[in-house]
Amino acid sequence: MLTPSSATPQEQKAELRRALLKARQAMxxxxxxxxxxxxCQHLQNWPTFQRSRLTLAYCSFRNEPDLGPLLQQQRLWGLPRSEGKTLIWHRWYAGVPLRTGAYGLTEPEPSTPLVYPDQVDLILIPAVACDVRGYRLGYGGGFYDRMLSQSAWASKPTIGVVFEYARLPKLPREPWDRRLTGICTESGLYLA
Structure with missing residues (x-):
């Protein structure tokens, strides 16, 4: 095991990611x-979610927190599709077929209408962990950090979605890590 003083932030993140994913799989x-x-109930009760006309979300993968109860509501969603190192967002409604895409993720068909930043009111972001200041530990691909570093996305409310055991006091951070607006767990919604 690496000690914090001897490990780089990337090494610390990799070790933390392995341990937290193992715990999530064992649930x-x-x-x-x-x-x-x-x-999902905490998100459902949040006025910002209730007012959102178009919310970006995700389909659960490998025991991620499942937003299925919310996704079945008759409202407008945006779901991601991976294209190279970029997330392409598509409009989606409950009942519209999805497919298995890159990395084994469930995603919309490429032919479905695109979502543009000016249409989005809220972004629900999957994570391995988040810290109480709003920083996120993702899967290491940088998809969300790259997206949120673009000015068109930077002002959108962003909520990291994790289980309570993965809401940590502090995560290793690097210059490109983007702070989220808040974190939602089964214990509550916490704005950073």
Missing amino acids: PPQIWRQKCDRL
């Missing part, structure tokens, strides 16, 4: 479902 299915449902 019993019924506990996972209960936590997901409570997390």
Whole structure:
């Protein structure tokens, strides 16, 4: 195990990512479902979510918190599709077919209408962990950091979605890491 003084932020992130993903995979299915449902309820009750005309979200992968109960609501969503090192956002409504795309992720068909930043009111972002200041530990691809560093996306409210055990006091940070507006877990919604 690396000690904080001997490891680079990237090495610290990689080690933390492995440990947290292992813990997430070990969660019993019924506990996972209960936590997901409570997390969705916190988002559902948040006035910013209620007012959002178009919310960017994601389809759960490898035991990520599942937003399925929210995604089944008859409202307008944006879901990502990976293209190279970029996320392309597409409009989506409950009932519209999805496909398995790059990296095994569930995503919209490339032919569905695109979403542009000026249409978006809120972004729900998957994470391995978040810290109490609003910094996110992702999967290491940099997709969301690259997107949020663009001026068109920088002012959008962003909520990291994680389980409570992955809401940490502090994460290793690098210059390109973007701070989120808040974090949602099964225990509550915390604005940074």
